[in-house]
Amino acid sequence: MSSILGDSSSTLPDGATQAQILQYFRHRLASLLSYDEVLFPNAFHAFNATASANIGSSAGRALHCGILALASRHMFNKGQLCYERISEQLGVEGSAIILQRLKDIPRVEDTAEEESVTLLAGLLMFIMYKICRGDVWGFQSYFTQLKRLCEVLFTLGQAPKGLSNTKFSFLENVMYHDSYGCSLYAHGPMIDPEISTAYANTQRGIPHALTGLALPLYCIVPRIAKLVNQSWAHCNTIWTDRELSEIVSMAEDLEATLEKERIWLENLVRDRPDMASHRYFHDAFRIACLLQIKCFVLRQPPDALSVRLLVRNALSLLETMESLNLPGFVSSHWIIFTVSICSTLPHDNRPDTIPTNRGGSSESNVSDRQRASELYATAIDKLAFLNMSRSRQIVQRLWDQNQGGRLFVHWLDILADFDWEIIFA
Known part of the structure; x- marks a missing residue:
């Protein structure tokens, strides 16, 4: 996969190891973290699909690293100690890629929506990675960038039109982590409650992958x-x-x-x-x-x-x-x-x-x-x-x-x- 990602200096593991980690992510971790593993056997389908569709871009590469970093970290937490080094290296590499790309974007409004959505997915993945590690600092840079992206991707005017399944999945994920984060008390929400309410009401009564009803x-x-x-x-x-x-x-x-x-x-x-x-x-x-x-x-x-x-x-x-x-x-x-x-x-x-x-x-x-x-x-x-x-x-x-x-x-x-x-x- 290193050649696919176009960076010979990447710390990505060999193809066989990546396949093992991705198998764990898709078939064990995604099911474990689903609100209802029967209704949602893969709560992370949107992340997989977005990474695959954008693997040639820096945003897609970062998201791919984030998926591998989270899954390998969880494997380590569950006792597979050989995955710690892989997880740490990918966590450093992927987060550096995504934060640098966002630093290079002066106006999110001028960025193609596909890239903005991929960047948002990557930020969420690295937040989950840090949660899995038990980190208790270093979240704010991710939350600040998420707020930038959300202000463009999720507007009040768009709510009545609805969202694609992928975008709604990411919106739910943002609301889920925003509601549970202490950043909410120090810096306020990433999405204005009026806007989040407008979107949530478009699918009221439908169970969701993280929040149910x-x-x-x-x-x-x-x-x-x-x-x-x-x-x-x-x-x-x-x-x-x-x-x-x-x-x-x-x-x-x-x-x-x-x-x-x-x-x-x-x-x-x-x-x-x-x-x-x-x-x-x-x-x-x-x-x-x-x-x-x-x-x-x-x-x-x-x-x-x-x-x-x-x-x-x-x-x-x-x-x-x-x-x-x-x-x-x-x-x-x-x-x-x-x-x-x-x-x-x-x-x-x-x-x-x-x-x-x-x-x-x-x-x-x-x-x-x-x-x-x-x-x-x-x-x-x-x-x-x-x-x-x-x-x-x-x-x-x-x-x-x-x-x-x-x-x-x-x-x-x-x-x-x-x-x-x-x-x-």
Whole structure:
């Protein structure tokens, strides 16, 4: 493949090794990371097709390197140690190619759409590669360039016309990683929520490869993040009456929007019983959004009973998704993180009460935090993406500080202490 890519100095492995890595990417990793491996056996088809169609360009070469880098890194994470060097070399080479090409483009508007789409796919692939490595810095240059491309590729005026399957797949991928990234709090969204909502609504009710039926909820996350950031900025300052009234009102508006999404899903499942398996992820994601509002906008401590109920409901949904192999568990890192940082320890020697499979309740000595920890352990083992172990460290530090859930501690403070960039994907 080095001759095909036209660069004799390339660090690409030999053809047989590339074939093994690509086989792993297409038939194992792409299925593993699909929201629903039955509906979407290859969540990365658009990346494969785009790389193959553009292999003669620098953008296509970079995307090809990114695919190989991600897949070989995941192979290393799963115990195939011989792939670490290949992954590291391709990660350095491919990211340098794509960032240099974008640096050479003064105006994205003057670039052919095919190249812009290929560059966007390449940036997404290297973001996933860094997530797989467990990187906690160096994301912002990729996010900055993604925003440049998205401003041209996804405009409000284009939304009613719809997108090709390939472009919509990449749009979903951008929204997915944008909603889960801490860059959202520091620099705002890559796509304006009004624009993302317009596109998401063109395919409302259709399951997608990463987000299932929840894509409209992802459009709400940037609005929640804005309020979370606003509340966090006021942690050590006095609120005026007007500021308090405004932020509480905006939080209530978002809660009302989330309630409308719940009702929409209820109606959809009633009319389309075949969609019932998708409600678990949608409900869990919606609850995580509510928890972010209640705990990190309105600053309710995890010990608040309304918060504890939401945590219990989300834990039950996540456990059911995992045990029954329902769609969405692989996309649930941010949900698990949010539920974990909002969970509590028992305050006395009485056991917690958790629901049984028969709809009643039973006494158990398993605390909410233990249940969350077990979900983390399962997800870390199943996905083998090292960023999950990083986020687990944030959770543990917050648990160490918030006195079992009685004290409000902001996860953004923990992140600032660590000086990390992280994507909870």
